[in-house]
Amino acid sequence: AQSVAQPEDQVNVAEGNPLTVKCTYSVSGNPYLFWYVQYPNRGLQFLLKYITGDNLVKGSYGFEAEFNKSQTSFHLKKPSALVSDSALYFCAVRDNTGTASKLTFGTGTRLQVTL
Amino acid sequence: KAGVTQTPRYLIKTRGQQVTLSCSPISGHRSVSWYQQTPGQGLQFLFEYFSETQRNKGNFPGRFSGRQFSNSRSEMNVSTLELGDSALYLCASKASPIGELFFGEGSRLTVL
Numbered sequence: 001a002q003s004v005a006q007p008e009d010q011v012n013v014a015e016g017n018p019l020t021v022k023c024t025y026s027v028s029g030n031p032y033l034f035w036y037v038q039y040p041n042r043g044l045q046f047l048l049k050y051i052t053g054d055n056l057v058k059g060s061y062g063f064e065a066e067f068n069k070s071q072t073s074f075h076l077k078k079p080s081a082l083v084s085d086s087a088l089y090f091c092a093v094r095d096n097t098g099t100a101s102k103l104t105f106g107t108g109t110r111l112q113v114t115l
Numbered sequence: 116k117a118g119v120t121q122t123p124r125y126l127i128k129t130r131g132q133q134v135t136l137s138c139s140p141i142s143g144h145r146s147v148s149w150y151q152q153t154p155g156q157g158l159q160f161l162f163e164y165f166s167e168t169q170r171n172k173g174n175f176p177g178r179f180s181g182r183q184f185s186n187s188r189s190e191m192n193v194s195t196l197e198l199g200d201s202a203l204y205l206c207a208s209k210a211s212p213i214g215e216l217f218f219g220e221g222s223r224l225t226v227l
Contacts, residue, residue: 034215043119043205043218051213090158102148102171103216105158 002027004093006106013081013113021076021109023091033074034092034103035065044090050074061085081113116142119219121206127225133194136222140187140208146170147189148216149181152203161204164189193224201226 003026013019025031032051036044048059055067065076074091088110092103120139128134140147149161160173164183181191187208193200203223207216 032213036218041223043121043220044207044216046215046217049215102160102163102173104160105150107157 002031002093002095002104004091004104004106006089006091006109008109009107010110010112013111015083015113015115016080019076019078019081019085019111019113021089021091021111023074023076023106024072025074025091025093026072027093027095029095031074032094033065033067035059035063035074035076036090036092036105038088038090038108047076047089081111083113083115086111086113119206119208119217121204121219121222123222124220125223125225127227128196129227130196130198132196133192134196134224135190135192136204136206136224138189138191138206138208138219140189140206141210141217144208144210144217145187146209146212147183147187148207148209149189149191150205150207151175152205152221153201158205161191196226198226200224 005024034049035047038044047063048057050057050067058064063078065074067074088108090108091106094103122137146165148163151159162181163171167183178194183189203221205218205221207218209216
């Protein structure tokens with residue numbers, strides 16, 4: 001069975017400071033990893049994904065994530081946070097076996113960026 | 116290119132009724148997935164359809180069902196509604212087997 005853990009319910013950051021939202025995963029085989037963001041009363045927006053290749057993945061809105069196989073982690077990062085980044089962030093994983101696309105999501109981390 | 120479209124956006128039902136939610140995927144996407152989002156359970160996978168065939172199903176009771184049409188549009192139905200079915204129902208489509216899911220804005224169901 002595949003699973004995702006987001007250990008922090010909320011992360012608070014001052015605008016202009018770097019941010020990190022943590023994610024660890026468990027999956028049989030090689031993982032496909034994703035980050036999504038959700039604003040209030042909206043659907044999920046795709047930020048970035050890791051399928052294979054370079055461990056540092058760059059995505060939308062200046063976000064990036066680092067895949068670490070030995071630590072089974074896929075932390076989301078941004079060098080300089082903006083107030084508009086305040087939202088709910090979800091990490092998700094699926095294994096690379098078969099063609100079904102069931103994603104398992106973490107419980108979400110609320111990012112609060114303040115002036 | 117238009118995104119994933121879900122209708123209706125909001126609806127209120129009473130216990131025992133049934134509801135049908137609709138989803139139009141991004142043009143050219145043949146895979147459609149449905150997820151339920153609640154504060155208590157988070158995001159949970161309901162089912163996935165590809166070319167009118169259900170390929171995967173989550174751990175939900177038989178009251179939850181879905182289908183996909185030849186134009187890739189999908190519907191999900193919940194019968195005999197319960198209070199606990201109140202949730203945001205999200206539909207997503209993707210272009211390829213390993214591609215990312217693109218989500219619609221969701222249908223928020225309130226069961227009274």
